[in-house]
Amino acid sequence: MLSAQNLAVDAVRRPEALASLDLAGWDRLLRQARNANLLGRICVLLEGRDLLRIVPAPARHHLESARTVARRHASAVRWEVRCIQQALSDVGIPIILLKGAAYLMAELPPAAGRLFSDIDILVPKDRLGAVEANLMLHGWSAKHHGPYDQRYYRTWMHELPPMRHATRLSVIDVHHAILPETARLRPDPELLRASARPLEGGNLMVLAPADMVLHGSVHLFHDGEFNSALRDLVDLDLLLRDFAASSGFWEELLERATLLQLTRPLFYALRYTRRILGTPVPEQTLRDANVGRPPPGLLQLMDTLLMRGLRSRHAMCDDWLTRPSLCLLYVRAHWMRMPPFLLARHLLHKALANEDEK
Amino acid sequence: MKVSDLAPRELRQRLIGPGVFLRIASFVTHVRSPIRSVAQGLGLLYADYPLVDDEGYADFHVRVAPPPSIRRWIQRQVVFFIDGTSPFKPLPFDQASAMFEWGLNYCVSSQCHQYLVIHAAVVERQGRAMILPAPPGSGKSTLCAGLVSRGWRLLSDELTLLRLQDGLIEPFPRPVSLKNESIAIIGHFAPQAVIGPVTRDTSKGAVAHLKPPTDSVARAREAAQPAWVVFPRYRPGDPLQLSPVSKASAFMRVAENAFNYSVLGPKGFNALAQLMDLTECFELNYSQLEEATAVLTALPPSAPC
Numbered sequence: 176m177l178s179a180q181n182l183a184v185d186a187v188r189r190p191e192a193l194a195s196l197d198l199a200g201w202d203r204l205l206r207q208a209r210n211a212n213l214l215g216r217i218c219v220l221l222e223g224r225d226l227l228r229i230v231p232a233p234a235r236h237h238l239e240s241a242r243t244v245a246r247r248h249a250s251a252v253r254w255e256v257r258c259i260q261q262a263l264s265d266v267g268i269p270i271i272l273l274k275g276a277a278y279l280m281a282e283l284p285p286a287a288g289r290l291f292s293d294i295d296i297l298v299p300k301d302r303l304g305a306v307e308a309n310l311m312l313h314g315w316s317a318k319h320h321g322p323y324d325q326r327y328y329r330t331w332m333h334e335l336p337p338m339r340h341a342t343r344l345s346v347i348d349v350h351h352a353i354l355p356e357t358a359r360l361r362p363d364p365e366l367l368r369a370s371a372r373p374l375e376g377g378n379l380m381v382l383a384p385a386d387m388v389l390h391g392s393v394h395l396f397h398d399g400e401f402n403s404a405l406r407d408l409v410d411l412d413l414l415l416r417d418f419a420a421s422s423g424f425w426e427e428l429l430e431r432a433t434l435l436q437l438t439r440p441l442f443y444a445l446r447y448t449r450r451i452l453g454t455p456v457p458e459q460t461l462r463d464a465n466v467g468r469p470p471p472g473l474l475q476l477m478d479t480l481l482m483r484g485l486r487s488r489h490a491m492c493d494d495w496l497t498r499p500s501l502c503l504l505y506v507r508a509h510w511m512r513m514p515p516f517l518l519a520r521h522l523l524h525k526a527l528a529n530e531d532e533k
Numbered sequence: 534m535k536v537s538d539l540a541p542r543e544l545r546q547r548l549i550g551p552g553v554f555l556r557i558a559s560f561v562t563h564v565r566s567p568i569r570s571v572a573q574g575l576g577l578l579y580a581d582y583p584l585v586d587d588e589g590y591a592d593f594h595v596r597v598a599p600p601p602s603i604r605r606w607i608q609r610q611v612v613f614f615i616d617g618t619s620p621f622k623p624l625p626f627d628q629a630s631a632m633f634e635w636g637l638n639y640c641v642s643s644q645c646h647q648y649l650v651i652h653a654a655v656v657e658r659q660g661r662a663m664i665l666p667a668p669p670g671s672g673k674s675t676l677c678a679g680l681v682s683r684g685w686r687l688l689s690d691e692l693t694l695l696r697l698q699d700g701l702i703e704p705f706p707r708p709v710s711l712k713n714e715s716i717a718i719i720g721h722f723a724p725q726a727v728i729g730p731v732t733r734d735t736s737k738g739a740v741a742h743l744k745p746p747t748d749s750v751a752r753a754r755e756a757a758q759p760a761w762v763v764f765p766r767y768r769p770g771d772p773l774q775l776s777p778v779s780k781a782s783a784f785m786r787v788a789e790n791a792f793n794y795s796v797l798g799p800k801g802f803n804a805l806a807q808l809m810d811l812t813e814c815f816e817l818n819y820s821q822l823e824e825a826t827a828v829l830t831a832l833p834p835s836a837p838c
Contacts, residue, residue, distance in 0.1 A: 199589030206594065206616055233561075233592060240646035247796045490617055 183207035183217070183487045187409055188453055190220045194229050201234040203491065211487035212290055212406040214241035219288035241288070248291045252279055255294055255345050260377055262313035266305045269380045271297040271371050273350065273390060277381040278410070280374055284417050285410040293337060293346040297364065297382075300351035307335055307349065314341045323524055331357045331513065353390050354397065357513040362393070362435035370431075384418040385431040392444035393437060399508030401484040401501055408485050411444055412452040425460040438467030443477070447485055480504050537580035545572040554591055556583040558705050558753040562637060563591035566629070568611065570730075571597050574630035578708040578729050578742050581750040593640040597633050599626070615640060624735075631732050631740050634710060638691050641705065642792040648694040648703065649797060649804045652790045655693040655702055656685040661760035661834060662702045664693050664812070666790040669737065672767025672819070675715040676829075678743050679822045682723035683830060687749040688757060697800055700807050701756040706749045708742035716741045722822055761832060762787065762814045765825070774818040775828050783814035 177185045177192055182204040186193055196204065208214045218238035221227045227235060256276055263270055272280055273295035279286040298306050315338040319325065328336040333352040339345070352364040367390075371380040382390055388411065395407045418424045432441040442464050448454035449461075469477065483500040486492040509518050536544065536555070547553050552565035555575075566572065596614040600623050609626035612619045613636035620639065624632050642650045653666035654677035663685075667673040674690055681687045688702055690709040695702060711719055711728065716739065719726055727744035762783055763775075778786075784805055788794045794801045813832075819825035 197589075202590040210616070210618075233559075233590065236645065236647045237592070240644055243646040243800075244796055247798060250798070 179203060180492055181207075181486065183211050183213055183405065183492075184451060186217045187213065187220065187412075190217070190224055190226055193221070193226070198231055198234075201231055205234055205237050207487040207489045207492060209237075209241070210489040212403050213409065213487070214238060215245035215288035215290060216406070216409060217288070218242040219245075245288045245290055248289075249279055249286065251345070252276055252291045252294065255343070255347075256280060256379070258313070258340075258343075259294065259296065259310075259347060260379060262309050262315075263306060264378070266298075266302060266309055268298055268302050268306075269368075269371070269373070269378045271368065271380045271382065272374075273297055273353075273382070274394065277387065278414075280379060281372075281381045284413040289406075289410075293348050295348045295350060297350045297353070297367065299368065300364070303335060303349065303351055307338075310338055310347065310349070314343075315339065315347060316341065318346065321528075323528070327521070331355055331517065333358075353393055355512050357517060358397075359511050360393075360397075360436050360439075362389075362437055366435060383427075383431075384414075384421070384424060385428040386435070388414050388418065388428060388444065389432055389435060389437045389441060392440035396440045396443045396481075397508055397511055399505040401504060402488055404485050405487055408448060408451060412448045412454045415448060415454050415456070419455065425457055429460065429463050432464075432467065438464070439469065440467070442467030442469075443481070447481055450482075451485055480507075534584045534586075535580065536575060536582050536584060539576075539584075541572070541576050544576050545569065548572050548575070552596075553584055554586045554588070555579060556585045557637075557707065559703060560593065560641070560705070561585055561588070561591045562640075563594045564597075564633070565595070566597040566633070567599075568597060568626075568629045570627065570630045571633055574633065574729055574742070577727065578744045580744070581747045593637065593644075595633070595636060595640065597629050597636070613639075628732050628735055630729070631710075631735060631742075634708060634742065637707070641692055641694075645694070646793055646796055647698070648696055649794065649801050649808075650792045651693040651695060651787060652691065652792060653693040653787075654690045654709075655688040656680045657688055657702075657704075657757040658685045658830070659834070660758060662688060662757040663761040663763055663829065664702070664759060664787075665763050665765055666693070666787055667765055668790075669712075672715075672765050674710055674712065675718060675767065675822065676765045676817075676819070676825055678709045678711060678715070678719045678726070679722055679826045680829065681709065681743075681746060681749070682719070682726060683826045685830075686752060686757075687745050695759070695804055695808060696756065697797070697804050699756075700759070700804065700811065702759050703756050704749070704753045706745045706753050708745060711741050711743055713738045718822060719743060759808055759812050760834065761829075762808070762812045763817050763829065764815070765817045765819065767819060769820050771818045771820045773821065773824045773828060774816075776816050778814040778816050780809045780814060783812075784809050 186204055208217050218241055275289060275291040276294045317336045318339045319336050325336055333355045334348050334350040337346050337348050353362060354360055367382060367386050370383040370386060372383055373380050391411045395404060432438045445456050445464050449456055480500040480503055483497045484504050548566045552563050555562045555564055594616040597611060600610055600612045610623035611626050611629040611632055612623045613621055613632050651666055653664050654673050655662055655664045656677060665673050665677060677690050687706045688704040689706060692705055693702060694705055716731060729742045731739050731741040733739045788805060
């Protein structure tokens with residue numbers, strides 16, 4: 176049975192079940208999938224199973240259009256990565272690609288049909304100055320010019336203020352860690368860099384498979400924005416299914432989680448990919464991942480919040496608890512990012528600055 | 534059932550409530566709006582369009598409404614929502630009806646990549662389509678309205694949809710947007726034309742919409758073979774001049790006017806190259822609408838149909 180409220184998830188889990196959809200069902204699916212940034216991915220899934228022909232023509236046009244846009248994004252990202260590579264060739268450091276750009280350049284399954292926004296890279300903290308200077312020489316400059324934003328990023332965050340290219344308008348996020356300086360958890364970026372894998376050709380690298388999953392988990396469960404959360408969960412599901420084929424992956428995943436202090440986000444990643452997308456995870460791994468299990472009360476709360484946060488951001492997927500859940504998840508993310516005093520100051524500034532803009 | 538089958542009151546009630554499912558050529562648009570001028574605009578300009586409320590499917594779910602914030606009480610504004618998201622900044626309240634037109638254009642140009650979407654008017658006569666691409670201010674819409682008033686079928690005033698699969702032009706007939714002096718010019722040129730209320734002080738000046746001919750709406754599913762590309766340029770006092778344009782230059786000028794040329798990559802290039810193979814390309818300088826429509830109507834058929 177397909178559930179009207181969660182059609183986008185059903186489409187990812189069991190594309191063949193879509194054969195039973197009527198035109199009104201396709202209407203709901205397209206809307207949920209578009210708002211979850213999953214339209215192109217679902218097109219690729221259907222295409223891979225030779226199911227596009229069962230899709231009614233009007234809906235098929237939307238799916239194929241989304242795939243067209245995704246392909247354009249992918250070729251733009253490939254070009255952009257080349258430009259970044261060139262701009263940073265003098266710095267003499269490997270450039271570690273993160274998230275979308277990494278999936279694409281390493282030819283991993285989540286890249287197919289995916290939309291890309293910013294390009295994220297990880298570089299050593301002590302080379303940030305050189306990286307920033309070289310990017311500026313090649314046409315990138317800070318998007319946020321306000322002194323507060325500049326200080327916010329440079330003092331407290333794990334990345335430079337996002338930089339936008341003057342003519343191509345592409346945005347690059349230069350990270351030196353995967354969590355803010357002020358966060359409760361501080362996975363050592365040196366460990367991530369030491370295990371990174373080179374890509375063919377030049378100074379490009381991606382995180383090791385286990386680290387890539389952990390970074391995806393941190394990003395999803397420690398960030399306050401849940402606009403693309405379902406898409407990010409689908410990315411994790413595809414990574415896990417792909418990496419599961421190589422021997423020793425699951426053991427490696429737990430070892431790295433322990434070493435990097437990321438057992439909690441890993442626990443959530445395995446719990447919700449399994450629950451929502453049916454990701455196969457070995458029993459032993461599930462038992463071992465319990466080291467990251469939160470206390471029962473907290474887990475119950477997180478279930479309530481995340482089972483709503485990890486849906487398509489379409490009003491038809493919401494219930495009366497969705498808005499308060501998203502609100503709590505936002506506060507929670509900030510709570511984990513900064514100590515209370517700093518948080519209060521930051522939120523106050525944001526609130527006042529927003530009023531100014533209005 | 535057509536929009537004109539609904540009494541104005543009933544149309545307004547539906548737009549406030551569940552909305553109407555409007556069939557415009559191959560697209561279905563689900564429209565909701567609590568705003569009176571939107572209901573009036575739809576009732577007048579879309580009278581001949583079919584309603585398909587029973588299928589439960591729409592390509593676009595749009596709503597034209599005041600912004601949700603408290604600002605609605607301070608300064609009356611209107612927002613265009615596509616299924617809950619608003620890609621544009623709010624506009625002054627009295628531009629609501631025009632905003633529906635602009636917003637719907639955006640839906641197609643940003644989401645429908647089964648076509649090369651060209652910013653151009655397109656009209657058809659005896660099975661042959663004439664594409665009129667041009668930047669704003671070149672008199673494209675005026676010329677389009679003029680041709681449509683002289684027997685050409687309106688395929689579209691703003692968006693030429695060149696189908697990638699077979700190179701035909703798919704109609705998307707909608708109200709023709711007339712700006713500034715054009716409103717009076719068309720009023721004189723075609724006294725029988727139905728023109729909606731004038732909205733003043735938009736970013737394009739004064740804007741009014743011409744109701745598309747009933748026949749063009751009825752034949753909205755009939756695709757047409759492209760035969761001519763004409764780049765119009767209106768300049769007061771200019772003598773009429775129709776001169777050929779090289780295909781290479783026409784290619785580039787159409788590409789510049791295509792919304793999704795770069796999104797489509799090689800498919801867009803090939804579609805445009807094929808279009809150039811099939812069409813004759815001209816530049817038209819004009820100042821008198823009657824002369825311009827006559828010279829275009831007298832063009833001998835070029836491409837075989």
